[in-house]
Every structure is written in structure tokens, then in C-alpha cells.
Amino acid sequence: MPARIGVVTFPGTQDDTDALRAARLVGAEPVALWHRDPSLHDVDAVVLPGGFSYGDYLRCGAIARFSPVMESIISAAREGLPVLGICNGFQILCESHLLPGALIRNAGTLFINRDVRLRVESTGTAWTSDYAVGQEILIPIKNGEGKFAADEKTLDELEAEGRVIARYVENPNGSARDIAGIANAAGNVVGLMPHPEHAIEELTGPYPGPATDGLPFFTSVLQHLLNPELVDA
Amino acid sequence: MARVVVDVMLKPEILDPQGQAVNRALPRLGFDGIVDVRQGKRFEVELEGPADEAALARVREMAEKLLANTVIEEFRVRVEG
Structure with a gap:
């Protein structure tokens, strides 16, 4: 039976279809999850896709964080459920305090695409x-509020614990220490501003x-579900 | 009925590119002598009852939980009137 990868749709989500497609392309069973439905429908992993959930009102991800489906995802993530937050999904994970820091307006105020x-x-x-340490990959970004910010102590901790998962080769938005993505201490929750689900087909x-170059994010989680003990953040 | 105002500002150590953009525009419009501009948010919370200590405690709680992200922002609660 293939692994079930759930993808959440909030009002204002844009990239749910691409994320579901990525799940299907790597051989998983894509499962659509709905923001108002607290059930995770027995999924083995969850992707929080990009977009502008709830219109990005208040702050990006601030309203989505309190949706019924997020309450379930937050509890499950603390129990080890793999969760990947892409762009707006990363913002939601920070607002949920599953990941430290915050994403703020890009230096220069421009939307970068x-x-x-x-x-x-x-x-x-x-x-x-499924990547190699030091490997350079090409992935699209498209955001206005993608600058990663955290206090120095948090940044030092992330570095010391190997929780910075990817850095920009050329920093496009002023992100602290060129950080493009981070993980939680257990390594099951990852947030990334660029969009691997847009880099999965020729x-x-x-x-x-x-x-x-985005495909290995999705093949990695399948490997992880087969051999969870391999993760050693 | 009472009105409680919550002001939310980015912490001083967080760069505010929107405030900077405003700051850079001002001299072009003839407003000189401006050293810095920072941009924030103002929430006006209308209470059913009086703005007593208990009500203010609840407003501070909502500011902490939702109105502000205390990782990057700080807030101030005051009664208007």
C-alpha cells in the first residue's frame, strides 16, 4: 500500500494542486485535506503548501495556524508526523511555534519570483x-515576506544542532545567515521558503x-516512512 | 462600552523595510529633518463591559496569542477615552 501524503487547502492556498501532483509523481497516494476538517484521514505525512491562506490577513499564516486542521497537525507533528511547510506553509509552521523564528517582509520590500x-x-x-550535504539545487521562490528572522541565540542553536537544512547561494531577500529552510529538533518538521513542488518535471x-531538483524532498519522506530510524537530526 | 487600543510594532532590532521605504520617500515630498520612520499596526478592541483589570488581562492575552507575533513584534495595551 503506498504511503499517503496529505496536502492541506486553506482559503487562499495556491499550490495545493502542485503539491498533490508531486506526491503522486513519487508514487505516494495524494490525499486532499481541508482546513475546516480536523481529521487527518490516516495520512503518513503532511505538506502545507504555498499561497496566501486567509488572505495573509494580520500576518502570513497567523489565522491559518488556528484552523481546525492545524490543531490536529500540530499535535501529530509533536508525535513525529513528517510535515513539510513550503512558503506560506513555512510561515504557518513558525506561527504555530513548531519551528522557531519568523518570516518577515523581504529586504527591499519587493515580491521576488x-x-x-x-x-x-x-x-x-x-x-x-535523498540529497547530499553541500549539493547545490535550483528551486523557484515567489514571495514578498520570505526573509527569515530570529534572534542570535536561536540562530546559533539552529546552526549548532544542524537544523539549517538549506541556504541561498546568493541571498535574495536578506534572510538571516542566508537561511532558506530549517527543521525542528526531531527532524520531522521542515520549513522551506522556495518551492520544491514547482521543480518536479522537465x-x-x-x-x-x-x-x-525538488523531487528528492518528496522521495526523502517516502524513505523516511520506510526507515524512520535513519533520521538523525 | 470601552475601547482598548493595542499597538503592535516590530521589535527595535528587527529591520522594518516598509518604514524605511516611507522614510526614503519623505524628503522627496519636501519633508526634511526626519531621522527614521517605523510602521506598525493599531487594533481598536471594543469591549462589551468596562475596561477593568480583568478585561485588560484578556486583551493582553489576545495580543500575546494572536494580534502580535512576539518572536518579532512587541505590543502595548491602553484604554482610550
Whole structure:
């Protein structure tokens, strides 16, 4: 039986279809989850996709964090459920305090929409084990509030514990210490501003390629579900 | 009925690119002598009853939980009137 990967749709979510497609492409069973339904429908992992949940009112992710489905995801994530938050999903994970820090307005205030090169920094998480440490990958970003911010102590802890999972090769938005993505201490929860679900096929991925550098996020979680003990954040 | 105002501002150590953009625009409009501008949010909370200590405690709780993200922001609660 294939692993079931759930993808949450909030009002204002945009990238749920691409995330469901990524799950299907790696051989998982994609499962649509709805913000008002607290049931996780027996999924083995969850993706919080990008977009503008609840119109980004108040702060990005601030309202989504209190939705019925998030209450269930927060409890399950604390029990080890693999959760990947992409862009708005990363913002929701920070607002939920599943991940430290916050995403704030980009330096320069511009919305940035382009392919960026990332350097993978940690493979000891549920979502990054199929990469190599130091590997450079090409993934699109598209956000206005993607600048990662945290106090120095938190940043030092993230670095010391190997919880920075990817850095920008060229920092596009002023993110602290070039951070593009981080993990929780257990390694099951990962947040990433760039969009791996938009880099999974030759036809629609970054051009000129490589076009499919985002796929290993999704194959990694399948490996993790088969061999959970491999994760050593 | 009472009105309680919650002011939410980015912490001083967090860079405020929106405030900076406003600051840079002001001299072009002829407003000189401005050293810095920071932008925040103001919430006006209308209470059913009086703004007593218990009510203010609840407003502070809602500010902590929802109105502000205390990782990056600080807030101030005051009674208007």
C-alpha cells in the first residue's frame, strides 16, 4: 500500500494542486485535506503548501495556524508526523511555534519570483535524506515576506544542532545567515521558503534546468516512512 | 462600552523595510529633518463591559496569542477615552 501524503487547502492556498501532483509523481497516494476538517484521514505525512491562506490577513499564516486542521497537525507533528511547510506553509509552521523564528517582509520590500540556487546543509531530516550535504539545487521562490528572522541565540542553536537544512547561494531577500529552510529538533518538521513542488518535471520545472531538483524532498519522506530510524537530526 | 487600543510594532532590532521605504520617500515630498520612520499596526478592541483589570488581562492575552507575533513584534495595551 503506498504511503499517503496529505496536502492541506486553506482559503487562499495556491499550490495545493502542485503539491498533490508531486506526491503522486513519487508514487505516494495524494490525499486532499481541508482546513475546516480536523481529521487527518490516516495520512503518513503532511505538506502545507504555498499561497496566501486567509488572505495573509494580520500576518502570513497567523489565522491559518488556528484552523481546525492545524490543531490536529500540530499535535501529530509533536508525535513525529513528517510535515513539510513550503512558503506560506513555512510561515504557518513558525506561527504555530513548531519551528522557531519568523518570516518577515523581504529586504527591499519587493515580491521576488525567480529560480534560486540553494545549498543543502542537512540531510538528517525526514524531507532531505535523498540529497547530499553541500549539493547545490535550483528551486523557484515567489514571495514578498520570505526573509527569515530570529534572534542570535536561536540562530546559533539552529546552526549548532544542524537544523539549517538549506541556504541561498546568493541571498535574495536578506534572510538571516542566508537561511532558506530549517527543521525542528526531531527532524520531522521542515520549513522551506522556495518551492520544491514547482521543480518536479522537465516540462514545468526551472528552465534551463536542472528542472527536477525538488523531487528528492518528496522521495526523502517516502524513505523516511520506510526507515524512520535513519533520521538523525 | 470601552475601547482598548493595542499597538503592535516590530521589535527595535528587527529591520522594518516598509518604514524605511516611507522614510526614503519623505524628503522627496519636501519633508526634511526626519531621522527614521517605523510602521506598525493599531487594533481598536471594543469591549462589551468596562475596561477593568480583568478585561485588560484578556486583551493582553489576545495580543500575546494572536494580534502580535512576539518572536518579532512587541505590543502595548491602553484604554482610550
